[in-house]
Amino acid sequence: MVDKLFADTHLQGASPQVGMSQPVLIKADNGRTYFLKTNLVNGQHQDAVFFQELLCSLLAEKLNVPVPNFAIIEIEKEFIENNPFLRFNGRFKEGLYFATEEIDGAESNLRDNYSLARQNGQPKIRRAWNSYFKNISNSDQIANIIAFDLFVYNFDRFSNEGNILVGKEPNGGRKLYAIDHGHCFFGPCYKEYLTQKHGVLEINKFDIQNQQGINHYIQWHMNQLIKNGQPLGLGSIFSGLEQNVDFTNGNPFFNFVLTVEALGEDELMALLNAIPEIWVSGGEIQKNLYLNFLLRQKYLIRTLLDYMADNDAFSNHVGGVLDWSKSEELHGTL
Numbered sequence: 422m423v424d425k426l427f428a429d430t431h432l433q434g435a436s437p438q439v440g441m442s443q444p445v446l447i448k449a450d451n452g453r454t455y456f457l458k459t460n461l462v463n464g465q466h467q468d469a470v471f472f473q474e475l476l477c478s479l480l481a482e483k484l485n486v487p488v489p490n491f492a493i494i495e496i497e498k499e500f501i502e503n504n505p506f507l508r509f510n511g512r513f514k515e516g517l518y519f520a521t522e523e524i525d526g527a528e529s530n531l532r533d534n535y536s537l538a539r540q541n542g543q544p545k546i547r548r549a550w551n552s553y554f555k556n557i558s559n560s561d562q563i564a565n566i567i568a569f570d571l572f573v574y575n576f577d578r579f580s581n582e583g584n585i586l587v588g589k590e591p592n593g594g595r596k597l598y599a600i601d602h603g604h605c606f607f608g609p610c611y612k613e614y615l616t617q618k619h620g621v622l623e624i625n626k627f628d629i630q631n632q633q634g635i636n637h638y639i640q641w642h643m644n645q646l647i648k649n650g651q652p653l654g655l656g657s658i659f660s661g662l663e664q665n666v667d668f669t670n671g672n673p674f675f676n677f678v679l680t681v682e683a684l685g686e687d688e689l690m691a692l693l694n695a696i697p698e699i700w701v702s703g704g705e706i707q708k709n710l711y712l713n714f715l716l717r718q719k720y721l722i723r724t725l726l727d728y729m730a731d732n733d734a735f736s737n738h739v740g741g742v743l744d745w746s747k748s749e750e751l752h753g754t755l
Contacts, residue, residue, distance in 0.1 A: 526589025
């Protein structure tokens with residue numbers, strides 16, 4: 422289910438494919454180049470970050486969400502001893518790490534300009550983001566990315582330019598990728614914020630027949646998105662993405678919701694069981710927490726998308742809630 426490799430060579434040089442964890446570039450024993458992430462950031466051990474990166478990548482594969490190829494890569498003692506930068510930097514040691522394969526021709530020019538404008542207090546370059554996403558080869562998957570983020574509590578994609586990447590395909594086309602999922606599920610830590618983590622991942626635990634409960638949940642979820650980002654306050658990156666969601670042939674979220682609602686308990690548990698035990702700091706309790714969250718959350722995505730559509734979050738939508746008439750038979754209860 423997941424490639425398990427060994428780090429072979431540490432490669433020098435910077436790349437646009439970086440986030441808060443400042444990954445390093447290595448060549449693995451299969452001859453391919455990967456970005457190796459660390460779970461030690463600014464002195465904090467983020468004990469859920471690898472767990473969540475791998476879980477989200479496995480889910481993304483099943484749900485037709487474009488993510489880079491990924492792997493579990495082991496760093497051996499000899500590799501650390503032969504690479505003093507990694508040893509003295511203090512962020513890497515022997516063990517297993519989550520890694521994503523380097524994307525050919527990864528673009529950084531617009532993201533660099535975006536960051537510079539933000540540092541100088543200038544408005545985010547909304548029109549530039551809109552055009553940035555117009556000529557990508559997989560624009561049909563933008564709707565999947567938006568819906569996927571609702572599924573896994575990814576609250577900062579639309580205000581964080583580091584969570585979207587465009588790379589070059591062999592035919593010269595531009596392909597969009599969703600990256601950096603270590604902060605999904607309300608943050609990269611589990612044990613340090615145990616009570617909060619359980620509370621947040623159980624906030625979707627309510628009677629589906631209780632309209633007041635549904636309304637409360639929708640407002641809570643939207644508030645989390647707005648905090649991090651502005652239709653709904655969702656940010657200029659969201660604006661650039663949503664303007665390229667095509668409603669010409671009906672509901673563009675239809676197939677994603679159809680697929681996610683069909684995910685069964687055994688299927689989801691198999692993904693959770695593919696995560697190395699050393700990355701599961703909370704043992705079976707943690708895995709069951711995430712399992713039950715996902716089993717409930719899969720039935721709330723259409724409700725959240727309906728709210729967004731009815732509040733004009735999608736400029737190409739004519740208005741009102743979305744048409745789910747062809748998939749009603751899959752809509753279960755919480």
